[in-house]
Amino acid sequence: MKDLSEIKQCPRQFVLAINDTLNVLSGKWKLPIIASLLYGKKRYKEIQGNIENITPRMLSKELKELELNGVVIRKVYDTTPVRIEYSLTASGKDILKVLDAMVDWGVEHRKSAIA
Amino acid sequence: MKDLSEIKQCPRQFVLAINDTLNVLSGKWKLPIIASLLYGKKRYKEIQGNIENITPRMLSKELKELELNGVVIRKVYDTTPVRIEYSLTASGKDILKVLDAMVDWGVEHRKSAIA
DNA sequence: AAAGTAGATATACTAAAGTATAGTAATATT
DNA sequence: AATATTACTATACTTTAGTATATCTACTTT
Incomplete structure (x- = not known):
């Protein structure tokens, strides 16, 4: 979903806020990924193992988008070989409140x- | 979105509940329609006039789906010509709580x- | 040296969501 | 009688989301 600006009679900032939230939650894989990370930081393959049937393409696409949206943090450890850990930002963890609702x-x- | 069953470690009924909620909210037009009806019952053309750029196809498709999902009520008045009024069910109104979150x-x- | 693992990307495809445009039936208005 | 309105439906099309499959680099294990 891209645009909810069709809603009238409601403060614009609220529309934007709902829009943001829906963007973070909608689609087939974002919620499973967030759910997987709610139980602590994970590596790529761990998330993949956690979520049945997700393709690597989808997983990296969605992780990138979630990172861009400030929901997920991608941390690269300078070891050999590199180790990459994904975790939720504070905002990311707070989505639980929305999920509760x-x-x-x-x-x-x-x-x-x-x- | 159809299936969130990929989420593990979380009670199935919760997954189903989140799924239901997301189904009612996601897509480009459902939220604008619900928002339009939050301000009281409306007729087809009124909703259409409320929501910029929605096509009649989308409006009737979405209204049908929302009705099927128990969010919207479609009431046919037996006048000539027929008058049709759409309104939110109690559940439909309660979505406000989710929107607030x-x-x-x-x-x-x-x-x-x-x- | 060969195979395997981590963390992906590339290309091609299918399916689902949404758009554009036209048309319908029943009635009302001028 | 012609035009307009309400409440839609039909058909065709485009766009976006998701799938399938193969491949890549850098390293580790056997």
């Missing part, structure tokens, strides 16, 4: 859908 | 991105 809504919504 | 995260994230 989403869990709450989703659970309640399922209840009311049955009723 | 998203606004909070987005705003904080922008702050820390600047710093």
Whole structure:
């Protein structure tokens, strides 16, 4: 998703904020990657092993994007061979709050859908 | 997005709940539509007038999906000519809580991105 | 020296999401 | 009678997201 500017009657900064959040969460792989890193820093192959069926192309593409968006940190250790560790930024960890709100809504919504 | 089942180490029902929420929010038009209905029930043409550049195809497709997902109610008035009103279900209105969490995260994230 | 691992990139492709444009049925307005 | 409005649907197309498969460099292990 790129643009939510179609929403009117709502402060622009709020629209931008929601937009940012949705950009960080949407797509097939960003959330699994964030989830994997919520349990601590990981190396490329560890994340890959954690997430079933993700291709290396998708994993590096998404990690790059998450890094660019200030959600993930890529740390290169100057050893031989190089060791690369991915972790969440403070913001990245804070997404848990959003996920909590989403869990709450989703659970309640399922209840009311049955009723 | 269809499937987030790649996330491990997290209760399945939570994954499903997040999945549901993301399905209701992601895509280019669902949020603008929900936002438009947060200000009260509206007719098709009103929503269309509210949201710049949405095509009738997208609007009816998305409304149908939101209705199917228990977020929107479509009420047909038996007048001549028929009058159709769209509104949010209780669940639909509750999405505001998720949006609030998203606004909070987005705003904080922008702050820390600047710093 | 050959095979394997870490951390990717390149190229080509398919599938899903979204756009453009036209058209429909039923009624209302002039 | 002609035009406009509401609430859409149909068809074709483009764009974006995701998949499949092969390859690369630098190093380690056997």
